[in-house]
Amino acid sequence: MKGVIFNLLQAAVTETHGADLWDDLVDEAGVDGAYTSLGNYDEADLEQLVAAAGRALGLTRAEVLRWFGRQAMPHLASAYPVFFEGHRSATTFLAGINDVIHVEVRKLYVGAVCPHFNIQAARPDRMDMDYHSPRRLCALAHGFVEGAARHFGETVEFRHLTCVERGDAGCTFRIGWPALEAAHA
Numbered sequence: 001m002k003g004v005i006f007n008l009l010q011a012a013v014t015e016t017h018g019a020d021l022w023d024d025l026v027d028e029a030g031v032d033g034a035y036t037s038l039g040n041y042d043e044a045d046l047e048q049l050v051a052a053a054g055r056a057l058g059l060t061r062a063e064v065l066r067w068f069g070r071q072a073m074p075h076l077a078s079a080y081p082v083f084f085e086g087h088r089s090a091t092t093f094l095a096g097i098n099d100v101i102h103v104e105v106r107k108l109y110v111g112a113v114c115p116h117f118n119i120q121a122a123r124p125d126r127m128d129m130d131y132h133s134p135r136r137l138c139a140l141a142h143g144f145v146e147g148a149a150r151h152f153g154e155t156v157e158f159r160h161l162t163c164v165e166r167g168d169a170g171c172t173f174r175i176g177w178p179a180l181e182a183a184h185a
Contacts, residue, residue, distance in 0.1 A: 012071035069143020
């Protein structure tokens with residue numbers, strides 16, 4: 001797993017809860033804690049940090065990952081403004097994840113293993129999206145979607161129609177934009 005993910009987690013924790021909590025999480029997780037954006041690290045480190053955060057904050061794994069995704073989006077937008085160029089809404093941003101954003105991620109971070117998103121059905125007010133990743137970080141993707149919507153000043157309704165964490169073969173999200181749905185009603 002690329003270090004940039006760990007850098008984003010550190011930024012989110014530090015900004016929201018302070019540097020002392022980050023240090024505590026690193027100690028409790030028993031990980032090195034020194035992550036460079038281009039480095040490769042064991043996925044278990046992320047899981048250990050997420051588990052430590054869950055214990056410290058009284059949250060489940062899914063809640064920590066979702067929170068992390070939401071909180072990381074402003075840091076992503078600041079560090080990688082090119083990912084957001086040309087997008088005026090979360091709908092176009094999300095539609096470009098595989099073909100634009102993850103292409104750029106792989107250029108920046110050689111060897112990055114990105115999840116794949118398949119948009120099954122899209123309307124102006126809703127999209128169904130499959131999430132494919134062996135890492136089982138669908139809750140993180142959920143948080144990233146909410147963070148992207150917030151970045152573009154939008155509100156989304158997010159439903160996990162199917163989820164590997166519930167025993168389904170894969171994850172499918174239904175993402176709706178209530179303001180657009182009301183406009184098209």
